Amino acid sequence: MRIGMLTGGGDCPGLNAVIRAVVTKGEGIYGHEIIGFRHGWRGLIEDETMELSVTSVRSLARRGGTVLGTARTNPFKTEDGVARILDTLKRQRIDALIAIGGEDTLGVAAKLGEVGVNCVGVPKTIDNDLSGTDYTFGFQTAVQIATEAIDRLHTTAESHDRVMIAEVMGRHAGWIALHTGIASEADVILVPEEPFDIDEVCARIHHHHATGANYSIVVVAEGAVPQEGTMTLQAGGVDDFGHVRLGGIGAALQGEIESRTGFETRVTILGHILRGGTPTAYDRVLGTRFGITAIDAVEQGRFGTMVALRGEHIEIVDIHEGVDVLKTVDRDLLDVAAVFT
Numbered sequence: 375m376r377i378g379m380l381t382g383g384g385d386c387p388g389l390n391a392v393i394r395a396v397v398t399k400g401e402g403i404y405g406h407e408i409i410g411f412r413h414g415w416r417g418l419i420e421d422e423t424m425e426l427s428v429t430s431v432r433s434l435a436r437r438g439g440t441v442l443g444t445a446r447t448n449p450f451k452t453e454d455g456v457a458r459i460l461d462t463l464k465r466q467r468i469d470a471l472i473a474i475g476g477e478d479t480l481g482v483a484a485k486l487g488e489v490g491v492n493c494v495g496v497p498k499t500i501d502n503d504l505s506g507t508d509y510t511f512g513f514q515t516a517v518q519i520a521t522e523a524i525d526r527l528h529t530t531a532e533s534h535d536r537v538m539i540a541e542v543m544g545r546h547a548g549w550i551a552l553h554t555g556i557a558s559e560a561d562v563i564l565v566p567e568e569p570f571d572i573d574e575v576c577a578r579i580h581h582h583h584a585t586g587a588n589y590s591i592v593v594v595a596e597g598a599v600p601q602e603g604t605m606t607l608q609a610g611g612v613d614d615f616g617h618v619r620l621g622g623i624g625a626a627l628q629g630e631i632e633s634r635t636g637f638e639t640r641v642t643i644l645g646h647i648l649r650g651g652t653p654t655a656y657d658r659v660l661g662t663r664f665g666i667t668a669i670d671a672v673e674q675g676r677f678g679t680m681v682a683l684r685g686e687h688i689e690i691v692d693i694h695e696g697v698d699v700l701k702t703v704d705r706d707l708l709d710v711a712a713v714f715t
Contacts, residue, residue: 375406375469377672379426381440382414382447382479386500386512387653388661389440392474394431395665402428404673409466414475415482416447419455421462435658438651449482456489463491470672474498476510480680481697487678494671495680495693496664500648503547506696507682511661516543516648517553523644524558524591531589537579537631539641541624543648544595547702550648551595552711561590563711564627566597567702575627576634578715583637592631596645598623663688 379396381389393410400406410424411417424442434441449455463471470492473483476499483493497504502513520542531538540560544550548565555563561582564570579590624641632639653661660683667681667688680693 375672376409376467377406377470377472377669378409378411378418378463378466378468379442379472380411380414380417380474381442381444381498382473382475382482383444383498384446384476384500384649385439385444386498386649387438387515387651388511388657389442389444389474389498390431390434390437391511391653391658391661392496392498392665392668393426393441394434395662396472396669397426397431398428399666400669400672401426404669406669406672409468410442413443413445414447414479415449415455415459416445417443418459418462419447419449419452420458421465423466435662436652438649438653446478448478450485456486459486460489460491470494470677472496472668472672476501477504477697477700480504480693484678484693484697487693492672492675492677493693494668494677495696496668497680497682497696500550501544501547502549503545503701504696505699505701506680506691506693508685509660509683511657511664512649512653513549514656514660515651515654516550517557518654519648519651520550520554520593520644521557523642523647524554524560524593527642528558528589528591531591534638535588537590537592537635537637537639539592539594539624539627539631539639541594541596541641541643541645543645545597546700548595548598549703551593551598552703552707555593556707556711556714558591558593559714560593561587561715562592563715564592564594564598564623565703565708566595566599568708569599569601571601572627572630572634576631579631579635579637590637592627594623594627596623
């Protein structure tokens with residue numbers, strides 16, 4: 375078979391481990407030909423390909439980013455996008471397609487499956503908000519990087535008697551913020567699932583300082599929002615999938631906290647730092663296991679599916695399980711964080 379593969383949406387650590395696994399088993403064991411499409415769905419629309427072979431993917435697992443490149447192109451919002459994808463697949467004689475991405479990328483794959491494209495999905499998002507899998511690769515690396523960064527903020531905050539705000543990724547779900555906040559001993563953790571009251575946040579900081587501390591650490595997810603009427607946030611534009619371009623909650627909090635408490639306050643936006651660099655061993659292994667199972671699903675003709683981590687096992691599930699419902703943080707984890715914040 376000739377099998378196409380793409381990576382869509384934001385990059386994250388572990389993507390290259392998936393690519394390496396798919397090619398190594400797909401070509402080396404099954405004898406298939408693997409064709410890489412550049413820059414996500416845009417590469418299929420524009421018929422932009424690259425060669426993939428066992429030799430070319432050797433030593434990829436430890437590299438960050440994606441050798442295929444990526445983009446947030448939505449073919450259903452692009453003129454003749456779907457028709458051009460179907461033409462490319464026919465021209466390139468593609469028998470099946472492996473799409474590696476998050477909710478938007480897998481959503482497109484699910485829709486293409488309805489028009490006859492043989493798709494298998496691999497879930498990817500550092501936000502860990504896909505409902506069909508317990509964890510996604512990249513998440514653990516992002517939490518590790520954020521925790522190490524905030525560990526360093528502690529020393530500066532203590533030295534200067536400051537409030538330090540760390541803004542981390544998390545558009546709709548606060549998995550990174552919660553895990554990082556607990557691991558780094560943050561004093562306040564703000565997540566999208568629970569709109570916050572800025573007065574309550576400042577009261578917690580005042581209480582923390584009144585009980586012997588001379589500094590505070592605040593971890594906030596980029597998608598965290600204040601309760602209606604308590605703070606004003608600047609609106610951003612939207613991407614091809616209708617998502618508001620986030621960023622700015624940390625800076626808004628800095629001004630509010632400093633003016634309301636009188637404590638010197640600084641903000642660090644970790645942002646894309648969490649996406650880049652070398653993946654942890656856990657994410658290399660998880661990405662590899664996902665890639666192996668994805669090519670197995672293609673070999674077995676199990677299309678319209680995606681791979682998923684369930685407990686300790688990798689399973690093949692209906693692709694709609696990953697895109698129909700957003701996976702928000704567990705109440706139990708919120709309760710754990712509440713003990714310390």
